Amino acid sequence: MSNKEAEKSTEAAPENPLADTRQLISPEIPNGVDRRSFLMRTAVGGAAAVLTGCSASPEEKTAKAVATATPAPQATPSAPPLAEDLYVAMKSKGPVLTTVDEFYKVGPGPSSSHTIGPMRITYDFYQRATKLPADQQAKATKLQVNLFGSLSATGKGHGTERAALAGLVGNEPATVDPKFLDGLRDKPDQVFPVKLGSKSIDVSLKDVIYDATKGDFKHPNTMTVKLLAGNDVLLEQEYYSVGGGFIEWKGYTPPKKNAPKYPFATMKELRTHADNNKTTIGKIMLANEMSITGKSEAEVYDWVDKVINAMVATVKSGLAMPEDDVLPGPIKLHSKAATVYKRAMDEKYQSDRGIGVLSAFALAASEENGRGHLVITAPTGGSAGVMPALVYGLLEVRKVDRQKVREGMLAAAAVGYLCKHHATLSAAEGGCQAEIGVASAMAAALTATVFDAPALVVENAAESALEHHLGMTCDPVAGYVQVPCIERCAFGAVKAWTAYAIASNEIASRHRVNFDETVVALAQTAKEMNSKYKETSEAGLALSVVLC
Ligand code: SF4
Numbered sequence: 001m002s003n004k005e006a007e008k009s010t011e012a013a014p015e016n017p018l019a020d021t022r023q024l025i026s027p028e029i030p031n032g033v034d035r036r037s038f039l040m041r042t043a044v045g046g047a048a049a050v051l052t053g054c055s056a057s058p059e060e061k062t063a064k065a066v067a068t069a070t071p072a073p074q075a076t077p078s079a080p081p082l083a084e085d086l087y088v089a090m091k092s093k094g095p096v097l098t099t100v101d102e103f104y105k106v107g108p109g110p111s112s113s114h115t116i117g118p119m120r121i122t123y124d125f126y127q128r129a130t131k132l133p134a135d136q137q138a139k140a141t142k143l144q145v146n147l148f149g150s151l152s153a154t155g156k157g158h159g160t161e162r163a164a165l166a167g168l169v170g171n172e173p174a175t176v177d178p179k180f181l182d183g184l185r186d187k188p189d190q191v192f193p194v195k196l197g198s199k200s201i202d203v204s205l206k207d208v209i210y211d212a213t214k215g216d217f218k219h220p221n222t223m224t225v226k227l228l229a230g231n232d233v234l235l236e237q238e239y240y241s242v243g244g245g246f247i248e249w250k251g252y253t254p255p256k257k258n259a260p261k262y263p264f265a266t267m268k269e270l271r272t273h274a275d276n277n278k279t280t281i282g283k284i285m286l287a288n289e290m291s292i293t294g295k296s297e298a299e300v301y302d303w304v305d306k307v308i309n310a311m312v313a314t315v316k317s318g319l320a321m322p323e324d325d326v327l328p329g330p331i332k333l334h335s336k337a338a339t340v341y342k343r344a345m346d347e348k349y350q351s352d353r354g355i356g357v358l359s360a361f362a363l364a365a366s367e368e369n370g371r372g373h374l375v376i377t378a379p380t381g382g383s384a385g386v387m388p389a390l391v392y393g394l395l396e397v398r399k400v401d402r403q404k405v406r407e408g409m410l411a412a413a414a415v416g417y418l419c420k421h422h423a424t425l426s427a428a429e430g431g432c433q434a435e436i437g438v439a440s441a442m443a444a445a446l447t448a449t450v451f452d453a454p455a456l457v458v459e460n461a462a463e464s465a466l467e468h469h470l471g472m473t474c475d476p477v478a479g480y481v482q483v484p485c486i487e488r489c490a491f492g493a494v495k496a497w498t499a500y501a502i503a504s505n506e507i508a509s510r511h512r513v514n515f516d517e518t519v520v521a522l523a524q525t526a527k528e529m530n531s532k533y534k535e536t537s538e539a540g541l542a543l544s545v546v547l548c
Helices: 003-010 035-052 058-068 112-130 134-139 149-158 160-168 178-186 267-276 281-293 297-319 337-345 350-370 386-397 402-422 436-450 455-467 485-503 515-528
Strands: 106-108 142-147 192-196 199-203 208-210 222-229 232-243 246-249 374-376
Touching: 106 112, 106 297, 112 142, 112 149, 112 160, 112 192, 112 222, 112 232, 112 246, 134 232, 142 149, 142 160, 142 199, 149 160, 149 208, 149 222, 160 178, 160 208, 267 281, 267 402, 267 455, 267 515, 281 297, 281 402, 281 436, 281 455, 297 337, 297 350, 297 374, 297 386, 297 402, 337 350, 350 374, 350 386, 350 485, 386 402, 386 436, 386 485, 402 436, 402 455, 402 515, 436 455, 436 485, 436 515, 455 485, 455 515
Parallel strands: 142 208
Antiparallel strands: 106 374, 142 222, 192 199, 222 232, 232 246
16 A cells, blocks of 8 residues: 555545634634733634534633633734844944854754754853852852743754753853753753863752743843842843844944955845956855955865765765654654655656655754754854755765865855845744745855856855745744744755756846845844744744644
């Protein structure tokens, strides 16, 4: 019996589940809740339950609708603006100065902003605390982390509390053993000593507090870390996880850097440098990287190689997982990378095989992210399947020259830098367009560069991939970076390839929309997107999917 036949035989008896829609709607509207919003939510939740054959009780439907309905009298249509003094929100930042070792970060999944960022933050605080004078350290009795905004709303599904604790006890994201984080999930009561000079303070997950989800925060991903002596505060810092694993804190100023050889703040300026010097965007980025950091070419490529190798490793380890592996969390999502890969390899037609295996590579890396294993932010954890899929496909299947992939990684980074510079890489600020959309644009630039496309085609490919993700919301089911994230990485990878295919087969100068215009649209759409669709799990699939 085929899979399809087997599925059919277990389906419920055919009846029209929506014949009487009254059963979907809770009759009573609780106090303090907007009527229209409440009715819509009960209807969506009820319809999803009936259609999926998953029966939620009227009480459950009501509770969920109340929890997510717009509070009366009126909803806020979009998230409050970021505080203007955050570096990430500043209007005029001059030329792009981001470097590859800041951008491509290795760390535990599933989220760069909710896992790697908070871990970098608590590790930063840990280092500050270890540098306090000995008399201060001697007084310390407690370390405490408070999570706010989106970090509090969806942190549980992202393992934010485990990542925060791991950093607090002195683990760095790039080198932490994922087993340490798995161990915290399996045994959440563990207590760890933190050594501050001669003082030792016990910390556990109880010291990481899920605090207010709504409030007047400088950034949707805000957290505070404190070192206390009884009720007295010895050291306190307010931090922001601003997307892609980047962090800031109150009073943050970016580190001083050397000037880039070819300054640019737009794709047009970057492409003009490439054209005027009769070279590629990748080579311009290499020259800038060397002048900003003072590193040699070999040192820059050494880092890029580490990132490439880590991407290949994450696809390999994802494909090697058992076909029926179940990812952590309440969704009980079965992995599918290995199955999709095997079936794709059996396809008769090469083109079908190509799309199938590219999807499988993206699923493999993204499922590794869902497991909380080490991934590479490109630009984020949720989108960590897109770039590795193309890197793996080009290097391991097409066997292209590694040097081309290195240059492609630098061109892809330029795309990510520009999106960060003028818009956002944070789903809490801009929804999924800022994650998978940017990842797909980066992967399109990588692919075009690998196939020796001129700078304008690289730009057009990136533009096209980004354009067709505009408006994409972030609505992870149960707050876990699994649905829609894992499959979405596969679609982002395939769209990147499609964008390259279109860009390399059109007359480049006739491409009507330029990359900079699309980044402006990304920023504007991010600003106006309803906050429910910005990694809060309050709407979209997070609402309509019924877990049972
Ligand atoms: S829906 Fe997109 S932006 Fe949101 S967590 Fe998933 S991958 Fe990230």
